[in-house]
Amino acid sequence: MGVEFTKEDHVAYITLNRPDAMNSLDPESVTKLAEIWAAVQNDDDIRVSVLTGAGEKSFCTGTDMKKTPPPAECMASIWLREGQPIVPHMKMWKPIICAINGYAVGGGMEMALACDLRIASSNAKFGLTEVKVASLAGLNGTQCMPRAIPQAVAMKMLLTGEMIDAKEAHRVGLISDVVEPGELMDLAKKLALRIASNAPLSVKAAKQAAVMGLEMPLEHGIAFSHLLWGVLRDTEDRKEGFTAFAEKRAPEWKGR
Numbered sequence: 542m543g544v545e546f547t548k549e550d551h552v553a554y555i556t557l558n559r560p561d562a563m564n565s566l567d568p569e570s571v572t573k574l575a576e577i578w579a580a581v582q583n584d585d586d587i588r589v590s591v592l593t594g595a596g597e598k599s600f601c602t603g604t605d606m607k608k609t610p611p612p613a614e615c616m617a618s619i620w621l622r623e624g625q626p627i628v629p630h631m632k633m634w635k636p637i638i639c640a641i642n643g644y645a646v647g648g649g650m651e652m653a654l655a656c657d658l659r660i661a662s663s664n665a666k667f668g669l670t671e672v673k674v675a676s677l678a679g680l681n682g683t684q685c686m687p688r689a690i691p692q693a694v695a696m697k698m699l700l701t702g703e704m705i706d707a708k709e710a711h712r713v714g715l716i717s718d719v720v721e722p723g724e725l726m727d728l729a730k731k732l733a734l735r736i737a738s739n740a741p742l743s744v745k746a747a748k749q750a751a752v753m754g755l756e757m758p759l760e761h762g763i764a765f766s767h768l769l770w771g772v773l774r775d776t777e778d779r780k781e782g783f784t785a786f787a788e789k790r791a792p793e794w795k796g797r
């Protein structure tokens with residue numbers, strides 16, 4: 542199967558599973574991935590997702606360039622449709638951890654950029670290589686890379702199409718952690734469970750405030766964040782969080 546999906550302890554695990562083709566995205570995988578993101582979005586039991594690739598060579602090398610069919614519909618109808626199917630950026634307030642187990646290239650790099658946490662194995666390589674194949678990092682790469690890392694490094698990656706290794710990616714802040722390949726999923730799971738143990742509405746609000754606030758002047762961002770705090774103030778979970786603290790016990794979240 543092109544993409545696998547499992548769920549455990551409030552965490553969705555999504556695995557791109559075409560290792561022989563470096564987990565590149567063929568049309569079936571794109572459809573499947575869109576269905577999975579919709580399922581994650583609609584399942585209140587899921588609080589956080591981990592996105593990774595099968596094997597130890599590659600997370601994802603973007604579009605499957607050998608299986609890209611001629612366009613099935615005109616660009617206008619695609620462009621004017623709501624949302625992007627494979628990159629849930631800005632539409633998904635549940636956090637996504639990208640566990641990059643090798644190449645994150647082209648559309649694969651862009652999917653990683655749409656995630657909230659990026660962790661990688663020491664053999665990972667990162668590149669927006671679309672210029673090498675007469676295309677464009679048009680999912681989000683031209684916009685998100687210069688926002689994710691220093692502009693000079695982002696422009697070098699965008700214009701040369703050259704890759705950087707995990708050490709350099711860590712140095713410039715493209716990823717938060719580098720571990721040995723065998724340790725990557727353990728770390729992803731540990732982070733996911735830590736996030737899933739927090740109050741689900743607070744986690745979503747924190748992501749919404751941070752992501753949307755980035756595009757606002759600071760004063761507006763702070764006002765928006767205060768509003769979100771007010772939205773959370775009267776939830777059952779906030780009362781439960783404070784009571785559990787006072788009673789020295791673990792809280793039980795209801796998500797309301």
Ligand SMILES: CC(C)(COP(=O)(O)OP(=O)(O)OC[C@H]1O[C@@H](n2cnc3c(N)ncnc32)[C@H](O)[C@@H]1OP(=O)(O)O)[C@@H](O)C(=O)NCCC(=O)NCCSC(=O)/C(=C/c1ccccc1)CC(=O)O
Nearest residue numbers: 561562563565602603604605606607647648670676679680
């Ligand atoms: C990543 C590599 C440098 C690895 O090289 P290596 O020598 O280690 O391995 P290979 O022998 O090259 O690969 C093994 C096997 O996998 C096949 N493979 C790898 N990547 C792809 C791919 N993207 N499509 C199809 N097949 C792929 C490879 O052919 C081998 O098969 P075999 O010969 O064994 O049958 C190297 O693999 C590499 O450079 N890959 C290509 C990376 C790349 O250029 N990616 C960008 C693709 S374009 C894109 O992602 C776009 C995204 C997008 C943007 C905007 C809107 C929508 C989408 C642009 C677009 O679609 O236009």
